[in-house]
Amino acid sequence: LQSQHKVNISWIWFSDCVALCPVQDCIICMEQLSNPSSYETPPSEEGSQSIVPQAVGKFIKCGHTLHMLCMLAMYNNGTKDGSLQCPSCKTIYGEKTGTQPKGKMEIYSVAQSLPGHPDCGTIQIIYSIPPGIQGPEHPNPGQPFTCRGFPRFCFLPDNDKGRKVLELLKVAWMRRLIFTVGTSSTTGEHDTVVWNGIHHKTEMMSNMSGHGYPDPNYLDNVLSELASQGVTEDCLKP
Ligand code: NAD
Ligand code: ZN
Ligand code: ZN
Numbered sequence: 001l002q003s004q005h006k007v008n009i010s011w012i013w014f015s016d017c018v019a020l021c022p023v024q025d026c027i028i029c030m031e032q033l034s035n036p037s038s039y040e041t042p043p044s045e046e047g048s049q050s051i052v053p054q055a056v057g058k059f060i061k062c063g064h065t066l067h068m069l070c071m072l073a074m075y076n077n078g079t080k081d082g083s084l085q086c087p088s089c090k091t092i093y094g095e096k097t098g099t100q101p102k103g104k105m106e107i108y109s110v111a112q113s114l115p116g117h118p119d120c121g122t123i124q125i126i127y128s129i130p131p132g133i134q135g136p137e138h139p140n141p142g143q144p145f146t147c148r149g150f151p152r153f154c155f156l157p158d159n160d161k162g163r164k165v166l167e168l169l170k171v172a173w174m175r176r177l178i179f180t181v182g183t184s185s186t187t188g189e190h191d192t193v194v195w196n197g198i199h200h201k202t203e204m205m206s207n208m209s210g211h212g213y214p215d216p217n218y219l220d221n222v223l224s225e226l227a228s229q230g231v232t233e234d235c236l237k238p
Contacts, residue, residue, distance in 0.1 A: 026056070027088040028070035037067035042076075062091040083230060092230040098196055099137040100176035101145065103129030107166065109158060114204065116214025117157035122204065123166055125154040129179060129193050138181045139191065145181045146192045154200040161219045164233070168226045171235045172198055198225045 024033050031038070036053035055068035064086050075084055083094035110122040128151040134141050156162040172178055180196040183189065199222055203212030226232070 024065045026066045026070050027064050027086070028066050028074055031067075033065055033067065037069035039067070039069040039073045041069065042072065059086050059091065059093065061093070062086050062089045064088045090228075095175065096177070096230040097175045098177040098180055098229075099135075100173075100179040100196070101129055101132055101135075101181060101193060103127060103179075105170070105173045105178075110155075110204075112204075114155060114157050114213045115207075116216060117159065117162075119159070120162075121158040123156040123158045123162055124204075125156070125166070125169065125200075127152045127154070127178065134181055134191065143191055146189065148184070148187065148189065148192055150193070152200070152202060153204075154202055155204045155213070156201070157219075164236075165219055165222055165226075167236055168223070168231050168233075169198070172226060172229060172231045175229075175231070177229050177231070198222060198229065 025031065026033055026037070029038060033056045037055075039053075041051060041053065051068045051072060053067070053069055056065060057068050057071060058065045071084070074087065078084075081097050083092055083096035085092050104127070106126040106128070108124040108126070110124050112122055113120060114122050129147050130150075131147050132145060134143050134145050138145065156165055169178070177196060178198055178200075179193050181191065182194050184192050184194050199211070199218075201211055201213060201215070201218060203209060206212055207214075
């Protein structure tokens with residue numbers, strides 16, 4: 001199956017450094033950059049430049065170096081979502097987007113406090129996603145997907161840190177990162193909408209599932225889960 005996305009990431013996140021770093025290694029294949037990549041040049045699409053095996057690049061932010069063909073092979077082996085993560089230091093380049101189906105994210109404020117956060121009220125998020133047909137980005141394109149347990153109700157403390165998490169969750173929602181279509185690890189059901197690695201607290205006053213309060217580490221944990229998807233405070237700067 002051919003990807004829908006054209007690969008033109010190389011010209012955006014890399015700077016040429018052929019002359020600058022010949023003795024450094026490629027962080028993907030571990031060969032010296034003065035030796036060519038052992039990946040083959042893919043057949044060039046019309047209008048796109050082809051990459052020669054000698055081409056090397058350098059990540060703009062972290063400065064790690066690699067063969068361009070090794071980079072392309074890594075990109076094509078991944079989710080091809082328009083973003084790339086440096087395999088050495090995990091810095092994310094580009095904007096990672098997910099495969100969350102269309103739906104609605106609503107935010108309400110609740111006066112009652114959460115266990116462990118007695119000094120503030122509560123932010124309630126309600127996610128609604130209706131069932132539909134899987135797109136080309138999903139495991140079984142053209143087949144239906146189900147939605148269990150929707151609308152899903154989630155809770156954050158209405159303090160500074162909780163509000164920051166909320167703003168980042170809005171970014172993650174817009175980037176389609178909160179849910180995905182796949183197999184539920186709880187129920188084993190295939191082709192259903194499931195959480196996508198950014199944990200939410202779905203119980204307000206109880207903690208029967210383990211996804212409730214109190215949990216003193218929760219806000220820090222979810223901030224690092226958001227960061228691992230490329231959603232950080234930088235995304236909130238104008
Ligand atoms: P899943 O079982 O594939 O698990 C994916 C991730 O979600 C895991 O990291 C897991 O730790 C986390 N997770 C599992 N149960 C959770 C819960 N109750 N609240 C918050 N996070 C949870 O994911 P899934 O299939 O999307 O959800 C797990 C189950 O929870 C499903 O059976 C779903 O129907 C149910 N659920 C129900 C409601 C509801 O309001 N009825 C709300 C949320 C989840
Ligand atoms: Zn290489
Ligand atoms: Zn790096």
